Amino acid sequence: MISRVTQQTVQKSTLANLQLNLSRMSDLQGRLSGGKLITKPSDDPGGTASALQLRASQRAAEQVARNVDNGIGWLGTVDSALQTSLDSLRRARDLTVQGANGSMSAQARDAIAVEIEGIRSAMLSEANTSFLGRSVFAGTSNTGVAFAPDYTHQGAPGSSVERRISSDATVRVDVDGSAVYGQGPWDPVTATGSVFGLLDQIAADLRAGLPISDHIAHLDTRRDSMLGELGAVGSRYGRLETVQQGVQKTIMDLKGQVSAIEDIDLAETMVELQSQEVAYQAALGATARVLQPSLLDFLR
Missing domain, CATH: 1.20.1330.10 (f41 fragment of flagellin, N-terminal domain)
Structure with a gap:
């Protein structure tokens, strides 16, 4: 059975993926600015327990x-x-x-x-x-x-x-x-x-x-x-x-x-952030194409 894909479905999926990329980039920026791999217990429960001990x-x-x-x-x-x-x-x-x-x-x-x-x-x-x-x-x-x-x-x-x-x-x-x-x-x-x-x-x-x-x-x-x-x-x-x-x-x-548990690897985090920024820019481009058609485009 072939699923019906509408323009709205594509838009919702694209925006959700864009938000996910933005969230990942925000997490990386927070780690890089704070210098910590674990900013809250949910980031790594096992690592948090070990760090507390x-x-x-x-x-x-x-x-x-x-x-x-x-x-x-x-x-x-x-x-x-x-x-x-x-x-x-x-x-x-x-x-x-x-x-x-x-x-x-x-x-x-x-x-x-x-x-x-x-x-x-x-x-x-x-x-x-x-x-x-x-x-x-x-x-x-x-x-x-x-x-x-x-x-x-x-x-x-x-x-x-x-x-x-x-x-x-x-x-x-x-x-x-x-x-x-x-x-x-x-x-x-x-x-x-x-x-x-x-x-x-x-x-x-x-x-x-x-x-x-x-x-x-x-x-x-x-x-x-x-x-x-x-x-x-x-x-x-x-x-x-x-x-x-x-x-x-x-x-x-x-x-x-x-430090080995809580602190970030600076070089690795910077590379990961740059990669995420590239991915986010690509997602923005894809989203722009998906959201580009308007009512006027269909009326033409």
């Missing part, structure tokens, strides 16, 4: 990167404070050895005592070092300083500042100030207390003309504690640096995967 992973990796950067800042501050404190403690030990010489004059001993007190003040300042407004030797305490003027440790007992570096791992980024510097005034009977109190005791004994050679071993004990904490800080710092390098690579890889 990749973006979620990317956000998690970026959060880890921020945690690591913050942790490195904490540990870098701790490391600097410990290094400076160790230098001060070594100087204090040298002065104590010098002051243990029983033949020194009272004036010389007093001069050494003054310098030791200066070292004590400098070490106390280092012990109260903060990073972004938080004391690095006071755990989760918000007191602002790790040690009060009486050398009492202000940190929250048993607390620590952690930074998450993966879904199941964290790294400690602070140090227990009481473990590094001790706490409280120096007790000569039990030989316990803070390094600040110990330095005060050495200065007082120097002025009183008392022997101070026994204090050298106490300074060595506190130095060993500082060195142990410094080694632990260095280990954690190195771990964070390793994680930092890995997470930066992960972020770049994820960005590349998202």
